Amino acid sequence: MTALLELHGVTKTLKGQKAPRTILDGTDLTVDGGESVAIVGRSGSGKSTLLSLIGLFDRPDGGQYLLDGRDITRLPERKAAALRSAEFGFVFQRFFLLKHLTAAQNVAMALVNGQGWLPRRKRKARTMAALDRVGIAHLAKHRPARLSGGEQQRVAIARALVREPRLLLADEPTGALDTETGNLVIEVLHAATDRGCGLILVTHDWDHANKMQRVLRLSDGKLQPATDTRSVPR
C-alpha cells in the first residue's frame, strides 16, 4: 500500500544574512492516511521549515517528496497551489483570521480560492458543516474580535477542514492557548483523523504529542522516533 506522504533524504539550507545554515539534512518521513504524527524538537531545529516543505510553501534543496507515490518535489507553483487547496489543511500558532470577515467568511475563504467554483448555497452548507465539526456553528456570524482564543483557533481548524483535506498540518496550534483550551483544540484536530485524514502536529507539548500515534523528534536535520522524556526544551 502506498503511503500518503513520503520524504526521502530531504535537505534544506536557509540563506540568511549570516552564513547559510542547514536545517534539514537528509530527512526521511512517511505518513499514512488517517495517521497522526507529532514532531517535537528544539526551537530552531527546523520543525516549521519541515512543515512548510510538506505543505508546499517552499521547495527542498534536495531529496524527494512523494504524495500518494507521485513525485511532487519540483512542482510548478500553480499546481502546488491546487494541491495545497485539495490535499492539505493548515493550522498555525497564530490563527491568521481576517478581522474584517465573519467566522463563516473566514472558513469560506478556503473555498473561494480559484480552485474550482462552488455555488453560494453549497459554499454555505460546507462552511456550516465545518464549523459544526469544531463545535462553533453558532458563532458563524461573529467576527474574530468577538471570539476567544480557543474559538478563533477552532475557526482556523474549520477553515483547514472545509475542503476535506487528506493531510492536516498543524504548526504549534496550541502555542497561544491555555492548557484546557489547547487540549480541546488537539481533540478537535485528532478527531479529523477518524475520517481518514492524516495529521502532522508540530508541538513542544508532550501531553499533546503523546496523543498522536507516533512521535518523532527533529534533531540535527533528521527525524528520529522520540520518547517522552519531558526534557524537550522549549
Place this chain on the structure above:
Amino acid sequence: MIRLSGRFRSALIIGGQGIRARKTRTLLSMVSLFLGVMAVVVVQVGAETAKNARLADLELHMGKDGTRQTYLPGNADTIQISQDTLKGRKDAVAVSTTQAIIGEPGVNPVNPGAAPFDQPGGGQYAGPGGGDMYCDPRGYCQPMKAAGDAPAVPVPGKAIELSLNALTGDIRQFRPFRPVSGQWLDFTSEPSLSPRIVINLEAAKGFTRHQVPAEMRVEGATANPTPRIIGVIDDGNPQPTAYTRADELQNWVPRASNNGDYGPGLQLMLAPTASDVEQLLRIRLTASGIPAEQIHFETIQARKDIAKELALIRWIFLGMAGLVLLIGVAGILNVGLATVGERVEEFALRRAVGTSRSLLAGIVLAETLLTGLLTAAAAIGLSALGLTAISALFGDREQFLQDLVFPWQAGAAGVIAGLVAGLLGGLIPAIRAARIPIATVMRA
C-alpha cells in the same frame, strides 16, 4: 472555461470584500482619481457637444453627411430637365434660387440684394465702369437698368428683398431646418396660385420690423403674385431667405423666362442611394448640350470636416486630462502599495489555502479596477447631472445648450479612464502581492 469563471468570480468576491473592509482607503483612492476621470469625461462631453453643435450648424448650411450635390447654371434648359427628372422623386431635390422683393411695387427694398437687416449696404459699383453697375451687400453686381430719364436705382420704399428658393421636393431630408413656427411646405397638395412661402429667421425679423404689402416681385414673372407666409424656420442663413414650391412659382414665372442671370443658379441634392437619378440627370443634361465636365457631383462630408477641425483641440485637452489622471493613478498606486504592505499576512494565508499567485494579483487588480469603475460611475453621474443643469439653466440663452444629451462617448471614455487608472495603479501592488513568500510570513 468553468475554471476561468471560478477564478474571475473569486477575484471579484475577494476584491469586493477588500473594498468593503477598507472603505476609507477606497474613498481616498477614489478622491485622488476622481478629478482625473472627471477631466476625461468633461473633455469628451465638451468635444462631443461642440462637435454636435458644429455638425448641426454645418448640416443646416451644407447638408447632411453623404448627400450628393451639384450646382448647375440656372438656365431654362437645366431647370426644366432637372425638374422633370426629379418630379415625383422623394430622394432628390432641385433648388433654383432667385431674388424676390415683397412689398410696394417699384421701390427700392430696405435691404437691397437681400442683405441682412442689421447690415444695410449696397450701392453703386465704384470700380471700372462703375457707373453702369449696382452691387448688393453680398458682392453681386448687375447692370443698372435705366428707363428713360428715371433714376437708375429705384426710390426707397416699403419692400423687403429675399433670396427665394424654389424646391421640387422636401429639402429637409438633406438640410435639417429647425422649425420655429407655423408649418413647412406641403408638396403633396395641388399647387396654389398664391405661392406659399416659408421664411427663415432673418426674413421673419424683416417682416416684424417692416409692415409691407403682400405683393411679390420676381424676376421674369408675368405678374406680381400674392404670397402666403405659412411658416418660419431656422436655416442657419444670415441672409433673409424664403422657400417655396417650384411648381407654385412656375405659375407666375414661366421656365423660358428664367435666364439664370441672378443668384447661384440651380442646386441639386440627392440621397446617397439615388445613383440612378444622378446617372439619368447626367445623360439628359449632357444631351441638352451641357459639357459633361461641368456636371460634377460631390458628396457632403460634414462629419469628416469637423473631425479634422476638432481633433487637434480634443487631443490637447485629452492630454491635459491624462496628466490629471496620472496624478490619480499615483494616488491609487500609493494607497495600493501601503495596503499590500499591511495585508502581507492575508495574502500569505490566501496562498496557503490554495490561491495561486496569479489569482492573488487578480484580487488586487480587481480591487483597484472596481475602485476605478466606482470613480468612473461617480464622475459620469456628476457630469450627466451637470450637463442637465447647464442645459436647464442656460438653454434659453444659447441654442446649442438646449436639449443637451450626455454623449455615450463621454461615458465610455470615463469607464476606460477608470479602468486604465485602476490597472496602472494596481499593477505594481498586484505584482508585490503575488510575490509574498508564504513560508516566511506563516512562520513569523
